[in-house]
Amino acid sequence: MTTAQRNDSDPTELIRQKALWMRRTALKMVYKKNLGHIGGDFSATDVLSTLYFGVLNYDPDRPEWDARDRFVMSKGHATGVLYSALCAAGYFPQDWLETYMGPRSMLNGHPNRNYLPGVETNTGPLGHGFPVALGIAIAGQITGASYRTYVLTGDGEQQEGSNWEAAMVAGNRKLANLTLIVDRNRLQQGAGTEETNGLDPLDDKYRAFGWEVVEVDGHDHAALLDVLGAPVGARDKPLCVIANTVKGKGVSFMEGLAKWHHGVPNAEEYEQAMKELV
Amino acid sequence: MAEAVLQARETFDCRKAWAATLEDLAAADTRIVAVVNDSVGSSNLGGFRDKFPDRLVNVGIAEQNMVGVGAGLANGGRIPFVSAAACFLTGRALEQIKADVAYAGFNVKLVGQSPGIAYGELGATHHSIEDYAWLRALGPITIVAPSDAWETAEAVKWAAAHDGPVYLRISRMKVPTLEIENRVFTPGKAERVRDGSDVTIIANGTTVHLADNAAADLARAGISARVLNMHTIAPLDEAAVARAAEETGAIVTVEEALVRGGLGGAVAEFTSATRPVPVERVGFPGFMPTGSVDYLFGEFGLSEAGIAEAARRALNRKPG
Ligand SMILES: Cc1ncc(C[n+]2csc(CCOP(=O)(O)OP(=O)(O)O)c2C)c(N)n1
Ligand SMILES: [Mg+2]
Secondary structure (H helix, E strand, O other): OOHHHOOOOOHHHHHHHHHHHHHHHHHHHHHHHOOOOHHHHHHHHHHHHHHHHHHOOOOOOOOOOOOOOEEEEOOOOOHHHHHHHHHHOOOOOHHHHHHOOOOOOOOOOOOOOOOOOOOOOOOOOOOOHHHHHHHHHHHHHHHOOOOOEEEEEEOHHHHOHHHHHHHHHHHHOOOOOEEEEEEEOOEOOOOEHHHHHOOOOHHHHHHHOOOEEEEEEOOOHHHHHHHHOOOHHHOOOOEEEEEEOOOOOOOOOOOOOHHHOOOOOOHHHHHHHHHHOO | OHHHHHOOOOEEEHHHHHHHHHHHHHHHOOOEEEEEOOOOOOOOOHHHHHHOHHHEEEOOOOHHHHHHHHHHHHHOOOEEEEEEEHHHHHHHOHHHHHHHHHHOOOOOEEEEEOOEOOOHHHOOOOOEOOHHHHHHHHOOOEEEOOOOHHHHHHHHHHHHHOOOOEEEEEOOOEEEOOOOOOOOOOOOOOEEEEOOOOEEEEEOHHHHHHHHHHHHHHHHOOOOEEEEEOOEEEOOOHHHHHHHHHHHOOEEEEEEEEOOOOHHHHHHHHHHHHOOOOEEEEEEOOOOOOOOHHHHHHHOOOOHHHHHHHHHHHHHOOOO
16 A cells, blocks of 8 residues: 555554454455355454555555565455455455456456456465465566565465475575465364364474464454564565464354354344444 | 246255265275365265264365375275365366376276356356366266266266276256156266257256256257267267267257367267267356356356257258
């Protein structure tokens, strides 16, 4: 975003407001379409809000601007939060949100860069965004460009081998301009990550691959802003941010339950959820 | 009343038949194992997991590993059913399917769930319309797309007993059970759903009942259409295609898949080389726009009207 949008006295206030709007918007989209991935939308909301309203340098009027910071949404199923973030950031008008997954909508169930400005690459199959982000970062490294590249993966997504292939290259190339954020909500589609194919200790794994690793509360805007907004210059390694999150965060009856991976609230649950999201 | 009659045919999600049959087979044969990628729910394998917890291998979200593990389990004397969303199973693990299953020749059953465009508005990444073309190109894999719940159960039983790689395409779209007397599932042999002499409609999977309804419409207009259920697209029942070409002189293929390289491709390859007749292919032209299953079926002619229209086009192309 342009620096003019920021409120420098308390930068987290804007992030908080936008996060609330994004959660309410994502919920409405999923409820109205009776389809979507609300649990993973909510766990990632504060990360996206911090990035778009506190960290990333972009201009929605020039989505192809060479010098923009890149954000790659590798967990492409969470379009409720991605689309509401892009809309809040000014990439497209709000009425587009009403078409979510409708016939020939630009707001497909998974993001398509040919449909929507602000989408850096098509995702949906897990384990694709990170290698693409790696390529973006390598392009920056070999051209000496100053943009930063951020990629968000799910934690279940980390089970895909392609992530580790990317992690190895990034570590070897000392890609300080690359930040991986793992949405560590400890749930995947059908169950917990640790009972399915455990990831812990995830921090040690990334350290062993040559990364600097920071763990952060993925819902604490000030902490996220500190970690994600830190200047690249202070590092000589890629940065892995393990964002400890809660799947379904913000709605009491959704928090921490696998069934809300792609569960859709009924009318009563929707009203209850909206009451909580204030 | 008319409406009630029209809606009377009960429809079934074939995944139930798949899961129930696999559980029965596994109870009788301890060699049977299931391999999944965080897909217990989408594969309907919750019951299997509860009954045979030691025989469910969940590798997490890792399809390449999943198929490799399947090949290894076959090496170890197991009969693995590797079950995942068809798009990720075939797309992500294509080289494992080629090298570890087809080329190495392991007795692995690949089970593609919710294939075609069953995932509707989740988009082209989640559609599996290229799978026929990819897997058919490999050769040694028998590819079966059951048309209804009964055929799904028969195909699963056959696959378990068959020694060799198989790809089963299991739909979650609700389809009616075909009304054919004394049905026997014979892999590699087309099933005649309806006889006819002017044109042959060759369909498989979720489109067979649509083809049969289209043929009924055509019959009312005086056009006699044969309908074949080509549940096995590889190896193709060339004899049935040859008879269709010779006896009806025009062919329509219908599949919930890409028009390139699948059933239509197989039929066109065979007829053009041996008995050239007009072939009209009904299917999807490429990456689909956003839309529900019903919307995309309608827009791209996978409907009674669309199939009947393709039959008329094929008839119009008949020489003389
Ligand atoms: C290659 C691939 N395999 C399987 C899936 C199906 N799938 C979609 S989301 C999901 C679970 C993802 O879990 P996680 O990465 O932890 O995401 P989150 O908890 O943030 O929603 C799965 C298995 C997929 N999209 N891509
Ligand atoms: Mg998760």
